[in-house]
Amino acid sequence: MxxxxxxxxxxxxxxxxxxxxxxxxxxxxxxxxxxxxxxxxxxxxxxxxxxxxxxxxxxxxxxxxxxxxxxxxxxxxxxxxxxxxxxxxxxxxxxxxxxxxxxxxxxxxxxxxxxxxxxxxxxxxxxxxxxxPEDAPRQGARESADAPAERPERPRTTPPVRIFAREIGVDLTQVEGTGDGGLITRADVQKASEALPMVPVAETPRAITVSGREDVRTPIKGVRKATAAAMTDSAFTAPHASEFITIDVTRTSELVARLRAQHPHARLTIMTVVAKAMILAIPRTPSANAHWDDEAQEIVEFGSVHLGVAAATERGLVVPVVKNADTMDLLQLADAIAALVTTAREGKTQPADMSGGTITLTNVGVFGVDAGTPILTPGQSAILAAGAVRRRPWEYDDQVALRDVMTLSLSFDHRIVDGEQASRFLVDVARVLEDPGTALTLV
CATH class of the missing domain: 2.40.50.100 (RNA polymerase II/Efflux pump adaptor protein, barrel-sandwich hybrid domain)
Structure with missing residues (x-):
């Protein structure tokens, strides 16, 4: 043994x-x-x-x-x-x-x-x-063969107690735990802090408590930490520019309704058609599906479309990727997007399913928002945000009628995509959504 x-x-x-x-x-x-x-x-x-x-x-x-x-x-x-x-x-x-x-x-x-x-x-x-060996000392830390000296074992406690101790300046190695098996509790840390000598410090501004609720501190880690790092890197690396267009998507709404009736098990939404419109528009503006290779000093236009779909989850924003989205028909794309978003919200998306994206779609309309200026996913040249679909008075056939209206927001890396190219891409997406039959003219 x-x-x-x-x-x-x-x-x-x-x-x-x-x-x-x-x-x-x-x-x-x-x-x-x-x-x-x-x-x-x-x-x-x-x-x-x-x-x-x-x-x-x-x-x-x-x-x-x-x-x-x-x-x-x-x-x-x-x-x-x-x-x-x-x-x-x-x-x-x-x-x-x-x-x-x-x-x-x-x-x-x-x-x-x-x-x-x-x-x-x-x-x-x-x-x-x-x-x-079974009888070897076990400290829970690695030891170098060249430096066999034992390292001090980290005091046994819980992450919230460690954070509390750090915030009030208590050294856990000097605290004796009273919990099960010597576990250091919050009360132990509080007691140790009361024994510390008083050190005068400059008074700092404090938040005024009105409702009686205490401040809530959330450790920056996991998805939130990774998202923050990626967005900061993107914002300060790629020169962002944004464009907007507001369009009548009534015909797309009607198309989705008809297809749902014909295919009751398909998970089809207007966002599926937005995704398909993006894919159809890329061949006319390949720079929208590209990457700036700083090391090689090259612009890489991707040969395939791996569509990132931003999904809000309890753990933060994640962007699972539909691989080879350009090879799928509308119903296949609908099922692929729905499956990825469901898995993401369950917190079960694997790391490999969130890598390799070439362009991203985000749905801000689901939160009731009309438009925004999304930040690029690092390594990509474009991201499209789809706003809420609203019934609004709109000019139609030389008259004013209630129509389904949506705003599209496109952010792009201005090193790769010029204003003219971004405009062409955004207008091509809009044309498909205004009249899905226009898709026949984009291939």
Whole structure:
């Protein structure tokens, strides 16, 4: 029997850390290969983490809510028999980097697979699982072979208590926990703060409380942190410009109604037609589906359309991507968009499904908004926002009538897309929505 540390695997897509959203097992439980042991939240998605071994859970190194870096230990497994031999073979050099679905010990035949190299910091181990003797000291932190000195174990507490301690200036290493197993509680931190010497500080402005409600602090992490970083990078990298057009979409509304009657199971909306109109307009303005390659000093016009669809979720804004959207008919596109948005709102979108987009569509109309100036998705040259469809008095056949009216907002990277090109693209999209039959003239 041996004890093996399982380290947080490389999650791909440039992700270097994740938060333990929930453990599905507890210390002492026996698990099997590919059994879901945890839900981990990355900057892009909430994903299930399967077990790499058959064995017993000796120790959980991270609590729910804790953030773990790639390569840091997550779980200590007690292994015996074939599982132990498999772990030993990984340590001996037959290493395979796990993925998040369906990994575990496998017997290989023929030539050994090529292993993707990964850059680690100087103290990180080179494999995702490292076998250690059962009686070895276990601190929950990695140790360098060249520097075996023990590192102090981080005090046991919860993320909210850590934040509280940091805000009021309490060093948790100096606090004695009174909770179960020595867990440091909020009361422990409060008591420790009262024992600190009073230090005079300059008075700072405070928010005036009128309603009696306390300020709410939300840690910037996960999807919100990634979105903020991406939008800041986009706003200060690509010179944004925006254009607007307001159009009569009554014929498109009527088309959607007819198609829904003919195909009752299709998840067709007016946004599907907007997406299709964008795809049809791209061949006439390929710069709208392009990328600025700063390193190569080239403008790359993409050969395919991978349509990003912005979706508001409880975890923040995510942009799942319909791959090869230009190969789909209207009903296929409707189903693909609906499926991606549903998965996103359930928090189950995988990182790979949010990468590779070439142009983005966002629906601000769902919030009752008429127009906006959306920020580009990093690496793309255009994003279209569709506003709310409203019944308004509108000139129609030389008379004033109530019509369905919508505003489209286009933001674009002015390094790639000139004003004339942006105008042509926006007008082409509008023409299709005003009269869907116009689509026949765009191909």
């Amino acid at each position: 041996s004890v093996t540390d399982f380290l947080l695997p490389d999650l791909g897509e440039g992700l270097t850390e994740s938060e333990i959203a929930s453990w599905k097992i507890a210390e002492g439980d026996t698990v099997t290969v590919n059994q879901v042991i945890a839900e981990i939240e990355t900057a892009k998605a909430l994903v299930e983490l399967p077990s790499p071994f058959d064995g017993k859970i000796r120790k959980l190194y991270a609590e729910e809510g804790a953030t773990v870096q790639v390569g840091e230990p997550l779980i200590a497994f007690e292994l015996d028999g074939e599982s132990s031999e498999s772990a030993s073979s990984q340590k001996a050099g037959d290493e395979r980097e796990p993925v998040l679905v369906g990994y575990g010990p496998k017997k290989e035949t023929g030539a050994a697979p090529r292993r993707r190299r990964r850059a680690w910091d100087g103290n990180a181990p080179s494999a995702s699982a490292a076998t250690v």
